[in-house]
Amino acid sequence: MRSICVIGGSRYFGKRLISRLLAAGDRVTVVNRGSSAPPDGVLHLVADRNDESSLRNALGDRTFDVVVDQVCYTPRQADIARRVFDGRTGRYVLTSTVEVYEYEDSDAPVREDAVDPHTVAVDLDAPWDDPDHREAHYGEGKRQAEAVLAAAPGFPWVSVRTAHVLGGADDFTGRVEHYATRMREGRAIRVPVGNRPATYIHVEEIADFLFWTAGQEFTGPVNANSRGPLVTAEICEAVGRVSGGRAEFAAVEVGAYSPFSFARSYGMDNARAARLGFSFSHTSDWLERAVAETLGALEDGK
Known part of the structure; x- marks a missing residue:
């Protein structure tokens, strides 16, 4: 039985991911602010993920095989998560976005190496707590969040660069x-x-992909999109x-x-995921x- 922590996951494909984890017999812990009750069968921890002390106190001495972070939008949030979860998870899966490629205008589908998180500059002092700034810089926030995780020595991170989601x-x-x-x-x-x-992906397929990713061993960025x-x-x-x-x-x-x-x-190349063993549908x-x-x-x- 795996121990899986999901940060967020109260709606849309996050709740579908939790259902798949429970059906597989995983021990699931959900961390959120308490505004949404998780489904039966999970351990619910209430914490503000923007407050390092709140997150540490809620987690206590718990450790996990995998953490799936559904609601990390800024490098500041990633920085807190990296410190809190360093040494207490086997893998950290960040739900990222196709928007990280907003500067990579290409007629050819872009591969993951088009945006190398190790080369992305991080600005922790930008007004990330301002909702308007966060919305206007959504892709940049995700790109810098990936960069924070990539810069941590020995931190086993994955970023799932999710296509636009439809359905449900x-x-x-x-x-x-x-x-x-x-x-x-x-x-x-x-x-x-x-x-x-x-590029797009069905809501059920991205839940399938995140569930599959939780059971793999690869690290780094991976594109997730239907053909x-x-x-x-x-x-x-x-x-x-x-x-x-x-x-x-x-x-x-x-x-x-x-x-x-x-x-x-906004076309993505999903060949890396295919090589790793996941077969995507066609739109x-x-x-x-x-x-x-x-x-x-x-x-x-x-």
Whole structure:
């Protein structure tokens, strides 16, 4: 029986990961601020992960085979976690993001070595506690969080660079709903001039991948994405097949775009994960189902 600690994990693919761990017979500890109750069968520790003393006191002398950190967004949070968990976990798995590649504009899918955390500058004094700063620098915060873990001598870290996630009745982002509403009302969907593709993954598949990663021994960054990048029009076509309507697009040079519309490519190469033994699906296997899951839940809630 493995001992697994999950930091966060109260919603979306985090709660699916916890369900998989419990089903596998793992001993699961969940650490959060106490605002969400974890499922039955886990040990619940209440702590503020931004407060080193609070986190240490909650953990006591506990050790873990694996820690999966679902809610680390800044280098400051990573710095606290590194100090607290150093020597008390066999592996530390950070849920990272495709946004770490925000400066790597390439038509070819990017590999993990395009962003080497050992070369990323870290600024612990930036206003990371300011929610507006954190949101505006989401990719940078994740990139620097990876760098903090990479710089720790002998710290066994993994960063799962997660593609944009779709699917699930509990999709809280409102992004698919945005498309459906505009298509239903005949309003234009705003996309950048030269709209570019991005990589995606189904909510169940990223939970599968995190569960699989917890049982492996590799370290360092790894891309997690389904095969088959998508552009905005392909997602809208799936929305139309599920809920009706036709997408009208307005190409804009300035201002806000609709979700999942990008002026630069966010394509990732998942060959490393494949070499390590994980086989990803193709987006065509699940895209329409993902849209139906989300829109069906919205309709049921009306």
